[in-house]
Amino acid sequence: MEPVDRPICARGYSLPLALVLAGELSGRYHMHTSVDEAIVHRHRLSTRVWHWLNALILLVMLMSGLMILNAHPRLYWGEAGASRDPAWFEIGDEGVRGFLRIGDITIETTGFLGVWRDADGQTQWEAFPGWATIPSQYSLALSRRWHLTFAWLFAASTALFVAWSVVNGHLRRDLLPRAEELRGRHLWRDIKRHAKLDFPKGAAARSYNTLQKLSYVVVLLVLLPLMILTGMTMSPAIDASWGWLPELFGGRQSARSIHFIVAMALVIFVVVHLAMVTLSGPINEIRSMITGRYRLPGEKTR
Amino acid sequence: MTRQLSRRRLLAWLGLAASVPVLSACDRLGRSSVFRSFLASGEWLSYRVHRLIGASAMATEYPESQLSPVFRTNGNTRPASREYLRHASEGFAGWRLAIDGLVDVPQSLSLAALRRMPSRTQITRHDCVEGWSAIGQWTGVPLGALLERAQLRPEARFIVFHCADDFGGTPYYESIDLVDAFHPQTILAYAMNGKDLPIGHGAPLRLRVERQLGYKHAKFVMRVEAVRSFAAIGRGRGGYWEDQGDYDWYAGI
Numbered sequence: 244m245e246p247v248d249r250p251i252c253a254r255g256y257s258l259p260l261a262l263v264l265a266g267e268l269s270g271r272y273h274m275h276t277s278v279d280e281a282i283v284h285r286h287r288l289s290t291r292v293w294h295w296l297n298a299l300i301l302l303v304m305l306m307s308g309l310m311i312l313n314a315h316p317r318l319y320w321g322e323a324g325a326s327r328d329p330a331w332f333e334i335g336d337e338g339v340r341g342f343l344r345i346g347d348i349t350i351e352t353t354g355f356l357g358v359w360r361d362a363d364g365q366t367q368w369e370a371f372p373g374w375a376t377i378p379s380q381y382s383l384a385l386s387r388r389w390h391l392t393f394a395w396l397f398a399a400s401t402a403l404f405v406a407w408s409v410v411n412g413h414l415r416r417d418l419l420p421r422a423e424e425l426r427g428r429h430l431w432r433d434i435k436r437h438a439k440l441d442f443p444k445g446a447a448a449r450s451y452n453t454l455q456k457l458s459y460v461v462v463l464l465v466l467l468p469l470m471i472l473t474g475m476t477m478s479p480a481i482d483a484s485w486g487w488l489p490e491l492f493g494g495r496q497s498a499r500s501i502h503f504i505v506a507m508a509l510v511i512f513v514v515v516h517l518a519m520v521t522l523s524g525p526i527n528e529i530r531s532m533i534t535g536r537y538r539l540p541g542e543k544t545r
Numbered sequence: 546m547t548r549q550l551s552r553r554r555l556l557a558w559l560g561l562a563a564s565v566p567v568l569s570a571c572d573r574l575g576r577s578s579v580f581r582s583f584l585a586s587g588e589w590l591s592y593r594v595h596r597l598i599g600a601s602a603m604a605t606e607y608p609e610s611q612l613s614p615v616f617r618t619n620g621n622t623r624p625a626s627r628e629y630l631r632h633a634s635e636g637f638a639g640w641r642l643a644i645d646g647l648v649d650v651p652q653s654l655s656l657a658a659l660r661r662m663p664s665r666t667q668i669t670r671h672d673c674v675e676g677w678s679a680i681g682q683w684t685g686v687p688l689g690a691l692l693e694r695a696q697l698r699p700e701a702r703f704i705v706f707h708c709a710d711d712f713g714g715t716p717y718y719e720s721i722d723l724v725d726a727f728h729p730q731t732i733l734a735y736a737m738n739g740k741d742l743p744i745g746h747g748a749p750l751r752l753r754v755e756r757q758l759g760y761k762h763a764k765f766v767m768r769v770e771a772v773r774s775f776a777a778i779g780r781g782r783g784g785y786w787e788d789q790g791d792y793d794w795y796a797g798i
Binding site for chain 2: 311393
């Protein structure tokens with residue numbers, strides 16, 4: 244590169260970068276902005292980048308995690324637990340029939356869990372079907388590599404996003420519910436509105452509603468950190484260094500059980516999240532998470 | 546792990562942005578060499594971070610009340626070699642543990658000699674790579690004491706355990722670094738739950754390396770070899786499962 248190009252290059256990058264940083268830190272994406280227009284800047288760049296990165300990482304973590312569980316699809320409480328110990332959760336097969344057992348309740352799951360057919364029509368006896376796992380054919384070693392490498396990306400991106408949300412005020416302004424929002428009557432009204440699929444219109448749609456705030460806060464500050472901490476508790480080396488971790492969760496096998504339960508809670512969150520996006524105007528919602536621009540519903544005729 | 550290798554892994558990390566996975570293509574991605582070296586970089590990172598946060602940390606030891614009622618066996622439960630079976634039929638009276646490689650005083654120790662050495666007894670949790678755990682009591686000779694006796698040479702970097710068992714003719718072996726080799730809880734165990742080590746659990750001698758997963762705990766140990774690099778052993782990845790099935794050499798997670 245010729246030296247003369249350098250200042251131009253630097254200016255070419257620094258201006259948009261400065262604008263982005265200014266937008267991040269100022270109230271430009273603040274949802275209670277006083278600018279009266281139908282199109283608002285709803286999501287900051289950091290929120291949008293993290294949202295899609297996190298969606299990708301969580302999908303990899305889920306699918307590689309299910310393959311890891313294939314190696315021993317039984318869950319226990321306490322410090323230890325193996326094949327001869329009582330398991331509270333089990334996926335298995337009785338020949339041609341697959342089953343899922345939780346406590347004393349057994350459900351037949353042939354074709355889905357325990358016994359299923361792969362893309363070539365061959366019967367497989369793994370717990371989770373190939374379309375749900377990474378890789379699609381049984382490999383504990385490879386799924387561990389996916390899971391334990393993406394785990395670092397997952398922990399880093401979650402920690403950075405939480406820290407940045409504190410710094411830029413996203414957490415305090417947009418995510419944490421205000422005291423009056425947590426009153427019983429307000430919550431009940433919000434629940435009834437959700438049940439009627441009556442989504443906020445106009446100015447009310449600038450900010451997240453209470454149930455939305457609560458679910459995002461629970462995911463960001465409870466479920467995602469729980470995934471990271473219970474995951475770390477399954478490492479014998481980390482348990483040696485940080486003995487408080489297995490103590491916190493009641494033992495390594497309890498941590499493994501909680502890891503799975505929280506993963507399923509996240510799956511339920513994503514299903515509800517996608518349903519809400521679909522019901523409340525998918526194009527507008529998805530656009531707002533890509534470009535940041537969101538059209539306030541009910542104000543388009545103005 | 547050489548510096549060159551870690552630099553390559555760093556580059557692979559940076560290359561992630563260029564290889565955003567399309568999930569339907571995950572299997573293909575898992576076979577591409579650049580992405581594979583990215584996937585393997587997690588092992589390197591975990592190894593470095595674990596050594597940083599607690600190279601000398603002790604694994605939890607439990608009271609007898611927490612011993613697993615049944616400690617299941619795993620992997621090979623009875624080596625097929627004629628030599629091993631002869632030793633087993635003699636109660637391992639003629640068996641010798643060899644300690645050689647990069648040592649100044651190679652050793653050949655009988656089971657009786659090992660039992661006369663200062664021992665360590667510990668009740669620890671065994672974590673299998675598959676996900677299950679079992680708690681057992683182990684008694685044996687600290688590996689560090691044996692290596693001091695053999696006078697490890699300064700150029701030695703890894704300790705390799707050669708075993709009597711094999712899978713389809715490929716012998717089992719494992720290797721650990723010197724941090725684990727000299728860790729006080731790393732022992733060559735000859736007793737389990739207060740009795741002679743059963744054959745299913747690796748008689749006459751098995752490695753306990755408490756901060757790593759089960760496949761590192763080599764059973765039926767015949768020979769301990771100090772090496773500078775394990776590149777020339779097996780397929781060069783430091784262990785049977787590492788060679789055969791892409792399992793990570795560092796199994797602290």
